[in-house]
Amino acid sequence: VMGDHIYGDGFVEEAVHGEGLVVDPAPRYVDRAEATGVRIEGGRVVAIGKDVPDPDAYDTGFFVLDPTIFAVTAALAQRKASFELSEVMAQAKPPVHIVSGKLWTDVDTPADLKRARAILVSHAVKGTGDGLVSRLINRRVSTRISRLLVDRVTPWQATWATFGVGLLSAGLNLLSPAAAAVLYQVSSVLDGVDGEIARASMRTSPLGGWVDSVLDRYVDLAYLLSLAAVVQFPTSFWPVVALGLLGSVLVSYSTERFRGAFGEDMYRTVPILRFLPGKRDERILLTMVLVLLGLVRELFWVLAVLTHLRVFLTLLLGYRRKTA
């Protein structure tokens, strides 16, 4: 591969099964005017270069070659002191392998670098486990933040900063539950940043994921407990508060324990779970909305019912899937 190119997982997975020059007829992430065009005839390269008019496809800088290519390079080396890989291709006329529309781009200039960073961050969104709110709202904001921070902040710094904002939202309940609810939602948006930075810069680690998950549970605990405390519910209502709090943890527990048992991402094994409401991003937006509407008692009722219903369905669907 070309050393100044970036390829997404999806691109590489398709490209490695090819033979010859991997080309893309419809590149999504490069400026076609700057790209190296390829003329294809009979499934082979017949012309290659930035000056090929109206090219059939573009050189992705990804090659799957066998040792016969060295005969071509040896012949070229006898004629010229230096030559480019595109000259080798023009000479060897290798077959082409089409991979279309997947992530690949090259980085030549500072502007390219900035563009590449933005592309990587927007591709660094977690594959599964995101709720509706995350997909529609949180990720759109968090990826913009991650784009700014990816070269300045480590994933661990983002994890701890997000934890700090979460605890701050809990503390803010003592001053203003409305402001605290907004800050809680802000912390939910920020919660995507550590993972995005980690994935975009290839620094993901199971350790980071583990610590982040446990800290998320503590942010929820701190926020909801301080909210319930400042509202001063009567004793008779506290079992509902406790059920809502516990349900929030048990939604995560039941899916994470599944991964521990089977070594599988439960959202892949039982995809319908992705569409069941009750995940953290959804709970937190709902929390903000209901607190702003002054419906705190209703909030805890909804949490108490919704979360345990979700755990029940998680058990049921997991059991069915595994005994089917």
Next chain:
Amino acid sequence: VMGDHIYGDGFVEEAVHGEGLVVDPAPRYVDRAEATGVRIEGGRVVAIGKDVPDPDAYDTGFFVLDPTIFAVTAALAQRKASFELSEVMAQAKPPVHIVSGKLWTDVDTPADLKRARAILVSHAVKGTGDGLVSRLINRRVSTRISRLLVDRVTPWQATWATFGVGLLSAGLNLLSPAAAAVLYQVSSVLDGVDGEIARASMRTSPLGGWVDSVLDRYVDLAYLLSLAAVVQFPTSFWPVVALGLLGSVLVSYSTERFRGAFGEDMYRTVPILRFLPGKRDERILLTMVLVLLGLVRELFWVLAVLTHLRVFLTLLLGYRRKTA
């Protein structure tokens, strides 16, 4: 191997690395008077049979042989219509491989079967994750129960029955918190039975482990919540109740999420965690004792502090181990 023999994992792991006849000089699970004795000289079998006087070791019925043994069996087959494996051994004089004191036994009579069942159940205790109370008290009782039930009850039936007893203990709080506390401890003892039956009868399943874990969380939730409700704590004390409840779940969450992240049993990766108090068996015995002493408020304080301290140490030790 002999088809009527039973071998433990530890035995097999050592035996397969041997050559010839695997013998045990100190069998722990067979009646030596009934066992096949082996006379050894120069590391080889020189005599074998139930009538060998004062044998050097006993035939475990486990052989690691190469195809040359068929020359011996062919010669014997020409002389006799039928013969026993011990005759083949006496003839072939294979080397012996000593595996001492590990689990192996044979099953010839109904009495042997009963004995074998008891041995299997007592060996079916979970390797890691048991707290001190489990090791010293719960397992001693639960294995006796499992021995009686292993052929009569499926692991799933045991799981649901234990869940039922746990919920019953929660409900019993309305009538008598003291009786409920004892029943809660009974459910903690019974909680070992499903796993023991499953392991002893080779019916363990990740599905069973997953469902059982989630149900355990609900038994704790139901018991502690109903206890707190009948005691009628003032509003100001309920945050402590909620912290105790959440901590009980988070102790499990933090170690299970570790397994999800790393695919490792955290009690193996960070063995010191086994000796930190706060696991479920320990919490439940403590709960029973404090409730019987009338120290319910103190119980929730202890749970609130102990569990979160344990989660903090879990994070710290896990982080250290993984960055060391």
